[in-house]
Amino acid sequence: MSYQWPMAAQDLFAERYPQMLNLGLPQRDVDAVRAAVEHMWADEPGGWVYEWSARAAAYAGARRHDLAYLAYGWAKFPSLADAAKLTALARQTEQYQLAAPGFPVPFDRRVLNLPHRGALTPVTVHLLGPAGGPVLIASGGLDSWKMDLHPLLVRLALDGGVQVMAFDLPGTGETQVPMTAVGGFELVQGLVEHARSIGNGRVGHFGFSMGGYYAAHSGLTGLVDAAVDLGGPIRDSFTEDNLKKLVFGMADIFGNALGFDHQPQPGELLALLGDYPLDELLAQDRNSPMLVINGADDVHVTQSDTLLFEGRRATDVWLVPDTGHVAASKLPGVVPVIASWLAEHLA
Missing domain, CATH: 3.40.50.1820 (Alpha/Beta hydrolase fold, catalytic domain)
Known part of the structure; x- marks a missing residue:
């Protein structure tokens, strides 16, 4: 069971920005997603899951699986409240395993x-x-x-x-x-x-x-x-x-x-x-x-x-x-x- 709720996406950036940076994402890329996101739930341009997933897909295309799994992690954040979030978690898992050979x-x-x-x-x-x-x-x-x-x-x-x-x-x-x-x-x-x-x-x-x-x-x-x-x-x-x-x-x-x-x-x-x-x-x-x-x-x-x-x-x-x-x-x-x-x- 799960549900969505009224949530201002930019409020999450205000709170989680330090965590996004300190757990490994480049500041310029976080700033770019932050500027693009306008709303929380709709899986469309300007939506949280859409914009984070687009950034993750770009990382994956460049074979930066280490950054892709982190970005997909933010795409499914903060809970698995809909199908788009579940898809983001599945892609995060895929990218994480692709990154694994490079783990120290x-x-x-x-x-x-x-x-x-x-x-x-x-x-x-x-x-x-x-x-x-x-x-x-x-x-x-x-x-x-x-x-x-x-x-x-x-x-x-x-x-x-x-x-x-x-x-x-x-x-x-x-x-x-x-x-x-x-x-x-x-x-x-x-x-x-x-x-x-x-x-x-x-x-x-x-x-x-x-x-x-x-x-x-x-x-x-x-x-x-x-x-x-x-x-x-x-x-x-x-x-x-x-x-x-x-x-x-x-x-x-x-x-x-x-x-x-x-x-x-x-x-x-x-x-x-x-x-x-x-x-x-x-x-x-x-x-x-x-x-x-x-x-x-x-x-x-x-x-x-x-x-x-x-x-x-x-x-x-x-x-x-x-x-x-x-x-x-x-x-x-x-x-x-x-x-x-x-x-x-x-x-």
Whole structure:
């Protein structure tokens, strides 16, 4: 299930421009697409998916598959709400695999059948880096998925001394089941078990945005040997007051991930979020080593959801000044810190 919602396309550029650049696209090309886009949903000249797909096709024609998959990633952004977005995801996957021979790390794409709410569901994972050492399961969030974060994940593999196992959260990307707290935890447990079987037994969890929520859960429960939460909501971000304040379409991006087929009211969203706040785990003292980071000016995730980790044992907290959600404008400085921390705690 999925739905479209009223969204000003230029607002997304205003928010995501630093992420577009810091994850690998040339500024001149992003600026050109930004100037061409006039509206969000229609697959026609001036439309978001049309203009991003045209840029991606030009890259593909020039055999710049590395840029093509990133551009198709923005074409399908922020959710798979229509056929054009699904087509963009399929083309992104094709271009990503064409780019793979040029990756600076070994690459493998495989499908795992994992337990989910009494059945099995296929989860496609990408393995990045040499086998035999620690494994870092890693995901993006509600709208930036495993292929979109590839440049970041490669840096973690190279500089963190880990093999990355990248996946999409439930309700996003190539993962087919809708997002729930409990169902997501179950999928993560299956991924961790598989990760322990293919490396040296040590496993970490990195999460970007909503992925940080699941990474925090893994760290607080001690499921993994180390956990990194970059911009994850934890407790206060799941309140009705915060949901009403969400901007740049985030409430509807979340609504699509949760499986709605219509634009939900805040109360409808809130009714599905009762299991999400991690209060009970925060009250315990059994966490693995954790690194919790976010931008101080995040408009989606409350500052308190980062700062509440201050004072916990084996936990490092960094609220990065003068940047927003997932510290997107300062990723070039943040990613080396994460990689160094992973090397210390896993490798």
